Amino acid sequence: DGGITQSPKYLFRKEGQNVTLSCEQNLNHDAMYWYRQDPGQGLRLIYYSQIVNDFQKGDIAEGYSVSREKKESFPLTVTSAQKNPTAFYLCASTLRGGGSTEAFFGQGTRLTVV
Amino acid sequence: AQSVSQHNHHVILSEAASLELGCNYSYGGTVNLFWYVQYPGQHLQLLLKYFSGDPLVKGIKGFEAEFIKSKFSFNLRKPSVQWSDTAEYFCAVKGGYNKLIFGAGTRLAVHP
Numbered sequence: 001d002g003g004i005t006q007s008p009k010y011l012f013r014k015e016g017q018n019v020t021l022s023c024e025q026n027l028n029h030d031a032m033y034w035y036r037q038d039p040g041q042g043l044r045l046i047y048y049s050q051i052v053n054d055f056q057k058g059d060i061a062e063g064y065s066v067s068r069e070k071k072e073s074f075p076l077t078v079t080s081a082q083k084n085p086t087a088f089y090l091c092a093s094t095l096r097g098g099g100s101t102e103a104f105f106g107q108g109t110r111l112t113v114v
Numbered sequence: 115a116q117s118v119s120q121h122n123h124h125v126i127l128s129e130a131a132s133l134e135l136g137c138n139y140s141y142g143g144t145v146n147l148f149w150y151v152q153y154p155g156q157h158l159q160l161l162l163k164y165f166s167g168d169p170l171v172k173g174i175k176g177f178e179a180e181f182i183k184s185k186f187s188f189n190l191r192k193p194s195v196q197w198s199d200t201a202e203y204f205c206a207v208k209g210g211y212n213k214l215i216f217g218a219g220t221r222l223a224v225h226p
Binding site for chain 2: 059
């Protein structure tokens with residue numbers, strides 16, 4: 001079945017450490033997105049990528065980094081520069097344009113800084 | 115800049131009441147508009163979407179939304195809510211460069 005897989009489901013990080021969240025899709029979608037979900041703030045866009053080897057900052061990119069070396073993969077690194085990393089992180093993908101361009105979401109990764 | 119504003123953060127209704135959730139967006143170009151729902155403990159799923167054509171869009175579970183271009187609005191409606199509609203609802207707009215932006219969400223609680 002096609003879909004988006006995020007791993008791990010739960011992640012604990014010590015302060016000062018970098019961690020990488022995985023996002024893989026087999027939907028053959030061109031565009032991929034990373035969002036952070038906090039209570040009362042909805043989904044805030046961290047980074048997005050329209051095609052391989054290209055990505056753009058979203059509204060809250062500081063303290064995060066991404067790569068897009070393969071079409072199906074869009075890993076997110078939460079660096080030690082991110083002041084408040086504890087949150088729920090969602091990955092999504094869509095077709096690039098035309099046709100049905102709704103976003104499909106992964107199940108999310110809950111990151112906790114300990 | 116592209117943005118989405120949802121007016122109601124929390125809505126409490128009794129079963130059978132009518133629902134309207136407001137959504138306004140800011141983007142000058144062609145937009146695709148979406149409403150997503152997140153039931154407790156579940157991942158986001160699409161309720162309905164607008165790309166072009168008829169501005170009144172019907173979605174799943176009896177929901178509909180109307181795109182009013184002159185008002186930059188895409189309000190979600192349901193004539194009669196059920197307890198099972200208790201969830202968080204997100205409006206989203208997809209504009210230039212495939213950028214997909216969500217609103218802050220509206221938590222709906224439906225009491226039997």
